[in-house]
Amino acid sequence: MAPMNNRLLVANQPAVGGLLDLVPGAAAAYSLRSLSNTYTDPVVTVRRSSDDTEDSFTATEVSDGTLAAFCGVGDGFVKQWWDQSGNTRHAIQTTTTYQPQIVSGGAVTLKDGKPALQFDGVNDRYKVGFTLGAYISMFSVVSVNATNDFIFDSYDTANINSVYLASSESFRFLMNLISGGAMPYRPYTLASQALLSMIHFSDDIRNAWVNGSDSGYTLAGSHPTVAPMNGITIGCAGSDNLFLDGTYQELIVYETDQTANRELIEGNISWGWS
Amino acid sequence: MSLAAKLPYDHAYAGGFPGLGAQPLPQDADCLDYLGRMAVADGAGVEVSVANAVDAFISGAKDAGVWDSIRASCVLAGARTLAGALVPLRDYGPELWTEQSPEIVNDASSCGSWDAATLTMTNSCVGSSGAHPLFQFNMGLSAAKSYTVLGRLSGDTSHIHSVWLGTATQLSYDKATGVISGTATPSGAASSKLLFYYNTTAAPTAVTIESLSVREVIAAPTNVANGFVEGDYSRTAGLTGDGATTYLDSGRNNNADPQDSVHHSIWVSAQGLAVSVPIGAGFNLTGATRCAVSFGTSVVTPRIRESAAQPGISDAPLSGSFFGYRRSAAAASLTRINGSDYARTTTSEVPFDGNVFVFADNNNGSPTAYTGATLAFYSIGTSLSLEDLDTSVTDLMNRIRFALVTGENPAGLDPATIDYVLRGYDAGGTLA
Numbered sequence: 001m002a003p004m005n006n007r008l009l010v011a012n013q014p015a016v017g018g019l020l021d022l023v024p025g026a027a028a029a030y031s032l033r034s035l036s037n038t039y040t041d042p043v044v045t046v047r048r049s050s051d052d053t054e055d056s057f058t059a060t061e062v063s064d065g066t067l068a069a070f071c072g073v074g075d076g077f078v079k080q081w082w083d084q085s086g087n088t089r090h091a092i093q094t095t096t097t098y099q100p101q102i103v104s105g106g107a108v109t110l111k112d113g114k115p116a117l118q119f120d121g122v123n124d125r126y127k128v129g130f131t132l133g134a135y136i137s138m139f140s141v142v143s144v145n146a147t148n149d150f151i152f153d154s155y156d157t158a159n160i161n162s163v164y165l166a167s168s169e170s171f172r173f174l175m176n177l178i179s180g181g182a183m184p185y186r187p188y189t190l191a192s193q194a195l196l197s198m199i200h201f202s203d204d205i206r207n208a209w210v211n212g213s214d215s216g217y218t219l220a221g222s223h224p225t226v227a228p229m230n231g232i233t234i235g236c237a238g239s240d241n242l243f244l245d246g247t248y249q250e251l252i253v254y255e256t257d258q259t260a261n262r263e264l265i266e267g268n269i270s271w272g273w274s
Numbered sequence: 275m276s277l278a279a280k281l282p283y284d285h286a287y288a289g290g291f292p293g294l295g296a297q298p299l300p301q302d303a304d305c306l307d308y309l310g311r312m313a314v315a316d317g318a319g320v321e322v323s324v325a326n327a328v329d330a331f332i333s334g335a336k337d338a339g340v341w342d343s344i345r346a347s348c349v350l351a352g353a354r355t356l357a358g359a360l361v362p363l364r365d366y367g368p369e370l371w372t373e374q375s376p377e378i379v380n381d382a383s384s385c386g387s388w389d390a391a392t393l394t395m396t397n398s399c400v401g402s403s404g405a406h407p408l409f410q411f412n413m414g415l416s417a418a419k420s421y422t423v424l425g426r427l428s429g430d431t432s433h434i435h436s437v438w439l440g441t442a443t444q445l446s447y448d449k450a451t452g453v454i455s456g457t458a459t460p461s462g463a464a465s466s467k468l469l470f471y472y473n474t475t476a477a478p479t480a481v482t483i484e485s486l487s488v489r490e491v492i493a494a495p496t497n498v499a500n501g502f503v504e505g506d507y508s509r510t511a512g513l514t515g516d517g518a519t520t521y522l523d524s525g526r527n528n529n530a531d532p533q534d535s536v537h538h539s540i541w542v543s544a545q546g547l548a549v550s551v552p553i554g555a556g557f558n559l560t561g562a563t564r565c566a567v568s569f570g571t572s573v574v575t576p577r578i579r580e581s582a583a584q585p586g587i588s589d590a591p592l593s594g595s596f597f598g599y600r601r602s603a604a605a606a607s608l609t610r611i612n613g614s615d616y617a618r619t620t621t622s623e624v625p626f627d628g629n630v631f632v633f634a635d636n637n638n639g640s641p642t643a644y645t646g647a648t649l650a651f652y653s654i655g656t657s658l659s660l661e662d663l664d665t666s667v668t669d670l671m672n673r674i675r676f677a678l679v680t681g682e683n684p685a686g687l688d689p690a691t692i693d694y695v696l697r698g699y700d701a702g703g704t705l706a
Contacts, residue, residue, distance in 0.1 A: 112276070112681075141277070192681055195277050211280040212288075213318040213354075267287025271294035274278040 076103030121245025155231030283325035323677030367490030401474035440465035493525030512650030539598030550645035556626030
């Protein structure tokens with residue numbers, strides 16, 4: 001055997017997988033961090049207020065000062081939140097007054113120290129139409145400043161699958177038009193960063209979690225005919241009202257039942273945003 | 275502010291995610307037992323940050339030597355729901371079984387003996403008694419309390435006739451397996467003792483105590499008439515009484531603790547306005563254990579195992595403070611208010627027989643002197659260092675509030691840092 005010449009051998013350490021490397025197959029995935037180790041495209045396309053010039057930025061560029069430098073002392077608004085799933089279902093808002101803000105006065109908007117899209121509670125939203133049935137797994141990182149603000153909904157009909165802040169201390173998840181019971185406990189502090197999880201695949205597989213805790217979701221009423229979502233609405237109800245006053249940092253939608261992976265996904269998101 | 279700190283402590287990734295980070299999880303066995311029972315009541319485990327606050331409290335109380343003296347107690351903050359807040363901090367007292375030599379009573383020609391090295395009971399004579407020799411282990415049990423007894427015997431287990439708490443309370447005993455199990459209240463003669471009745475129908479025979487545990491059962495409190503509702507509960511501040519109808523029956527008899535070894539304590543998150551008894555039993559009856567608190571005029575009037583009111587103390591617990599009192603001897607009681615101790619030398623009386631109430635006094639079975647204060651903790655038990663309990667409870671309250679207000683994990687932070695950050699939040703600041 002050849003001598004090693006006292007060299008220290010260090011095995012190649014496997015890269016920590018991004019969320020979509022660990023749990024691939026998302027129908028749509030939006031984030032201000034890279035969700036895959038192989039994802040190199042931008043995460044946002046931003047319009048700056050000074051001259052309406054647009055440019056696109058990677059997750060690193062959002063955080064390292066590149067985005068802030070692009071906006072100068074002005075503001076920046078997100079025209080496009082890029083879909084990292086590979087399905088090119090980008091969230092695009094061409095109406096400038098409806099675009100969420102990401103830079104304010106030359107500083108990137110932060111929520112708990114990490115970049116965030118600021119929704120104004122007036123008219124900011126994205127609507128992404130695509131073939132999407134009634135059954136989804138949804139994970140999001142948000143904060144909400146006011147009650148009755150919708151965070152997530154179906155594309156063109158309210159409450160196929162949706163979530164909104166029902167009171168200053170509890171979210172309400174609605175799955176297939178059925179009112180979920182109000183949370184029996186108090187999982188939310190107004191305006192705080194929260195991880196919301198929702199899995200709906202049948203009458204029996206239908207639950208929601210707040211920060212990884214069982215929300216105590218309970219069925220109420222009958223279960224009408226299952227209707228397709230036809231896509232998603234980010235930041236208001238599917239009926240284009242009840243706008244979100246708050247922030248978004250991540251939204252991932254699967255068309256598959258992620259019950260088995262829920263804690264893995266929640267763990268990656270929680271630690272990825274901590 | 276950390277999403278990771280908000281994960282429930284029993285989440286698969288609460289302790290960390292490979293390559294992304296890690297955080298401490300609660301370690302103390304009693305803490306995990308408490309958190310588990312709370313999670314059942316709440317429907318979900320509390321956040322890692324809150325769980326670590328409780329863990330630091332319990333391990334700190336043990337280090338300070340006050341844990342074993344805490345018997346009936348609830349942390350009325352931190353839990354996700356009112357139901358979780360009413361889960362007893364501990365449902366068992368400390369282990370009472372210690373290796374000891376029993377008193378042996380022979381009868382009808384029985385010949386009992388004890389081998390302390392192997393914890394073995396033997397009978398060397400064939401006698402005519404089906405229940406002798408009698409091995410009596412003095413455990414200091416009280417007929418006012420229930421105990422859970424678990425254990426296993428080996429050897430000639432069929433020759434143990436029966437196992438009793440006192441002479442009138444029989445425990446379940448399986449002669450084939452040697453397993454003892456049961457929860458019962460001692461009664462009859464020798465009620466302070468655990469009794470093994472041996473069978474002398476054959477000899478020689480030997481039975482060894484392989485394992486034995488005797489622990490006091492601590493009752494859960496009762497939200498009487500479901501008077502407290504969810505809206506009365508705050509995760510950070512605690513439970514607010516209405517000063518008129520709402521109170522808890524602690525489930526612990528005032529006489530469950532010795533006449534000259536008792537304490538009561540509370541954490542006052544917000545003062546009540548009227549003269550009231552936030553915790554106590556006995557009103558002005560013999561052996562009352564309660565303090566009337568006049569928040570408005572800052573006077574506390576103690577009765578600590580006594581029917582006559584002691585001279586008032588010109589002080590009253592402020593909002594956000596610990597309040598407690600104890601009796602540690604026949605002529606020594608102490609009341610702690612806002613960090614100051616007030617000692618008295620009045621003589622104790624036989625304790626009033628009735629449960630200790632919280633948010634009210636127990637006047638011979640009827641609640642009286644309700645308080646409208648907000649309380650976030652109470653404890654009832656034997657005498658202890660009120661100063662050390664004050665330190666532990668104050669730290670607990672700050673850590674819970676820190677966890678819930680900042681969303682961060684308080685594990686590893688010293689109390690001064692936590693206090694500083696909280697005062698910053700109270701002044702309108704944030705960590706962001």
